Amino acid sequence: MPCDWRWPRWNIKFLQFVYSLSLAVHEVQQVIKKENGTLTFIGRGSEFKSREVLLQMYRVLLRPQQENCVQFWSPYLRKDRLALETVQRRFTRCKVECILVMENILAGCINAWYGASLGDVSKYLVDFSQPSEVTGYMELNFTSPLCLTALLLKQFPSRENFQRTVVNISSLCATKPFKSWLLYCAGKAARDMAFRVLAAEEPGVRVLNYAPGPLDTGMQERARMETRDPELRKIFETMHQQGQLLECQASVRKLMDILVRDEFESGAHIDYFDQ
Known part of the structure; x- marks a missing residue:
């Protein structure tokens, strides 16, 4: 796992994301950009639109990214949490129920x-x-x-x-x-x-x-x-x-x-x- 140690800030690249102690806003944007891309794939790239298939794709493709985001650096700013929640709301809107x-x-x-x-x-x-x-x-x-x-x-x-x-x-x-x-x-x-x-x-x-x-x-x-x-x-x-x-x-x-x-x-x- 390559690390870039720089004082007063150090960065770690993990699971295609760069994390830092300062929790800069670009990290939230990275996650949102990747999740929106995944949502686009789920909405447009899947032939089957049944509720069961969509929910399973959400759990496998999208949920792990969000859980990793929360567990690894736990966004503490309200604006960051709201930004991440917009992805879930977008999935809710495109869901079949x-x-x-x-x-x-x-x-x-x-x-x-x-x-x-x-x-x-x-x-x-x-x-x-x-x-x-x-x-x-x-x-x-x-x-x-x-x-x-x-x-x-x-x-x-x-x-x-x-x-x-x-x-x-x-x-x-x-x-x-x-x-x-x-x-x-x-x-x-x-x-x-x-x-x-x-x-x-x-x-x-x-x-x-x-x-x-x-x-x-x-x-x-x-x-x-x-x-x-x-x-x-x-x-x-x-x-x-x-x-x-x-x-x-x-x-x-x-x-x-x-x-x-x-x-x-x-x-x-x-x-x-x-x-």
Whole structure:
């Protein structure tokens, strides 16, 4: 491995790149230039445009360059990281699928809306006497996702070599009643059925209702504190004490594995523990 030792700067040539302690901007540009060339080859030079082939080519030809870049000199400037991420975004645009992941409204708004999505779990059905409580919850957790999905599908119409996938973040509550969780169960069940209807109406759209399992989140903490039903509240407390709650990253990895394998029936309800 030839080295050019020069004080106060030394350079090393490794895997066709020249690295230096100063992490000069030309090194980032070198990586981006090579990755863009690889993307051009993947997009124009490959005869097969299936999702599986493109993803495999990305993993073999492009991903190692990015991982080497990060592991070897770990770009620390925000502008450099953003520049490297543009390559990934470019691949996403040329990929054959469009995945619309729905959790209430927009991914960027999950934190703002997450507490409201659970609804009032301190009441039983007989305690809901104000229509505004129910309609307000359903507008947020059913009407909004439904209308947003329709708008996005219109913005991304069907075309050749372009697969659209809609993922509805569901729950066990969509198929099983939880005492004092009336609003949450009803909202999840309604959304599951709505996306099953979408799967029947749009055969060209892949639809998945994914239940991520019991996640260790702020919503779970609120459930342990506010759930009216004592038996259900005890179950949540026991799961938390025994470490049975799932990390969000583990559930996301399972979801991505299901999407990449693409073996599910469109409109199906799949739980984290099913496969």
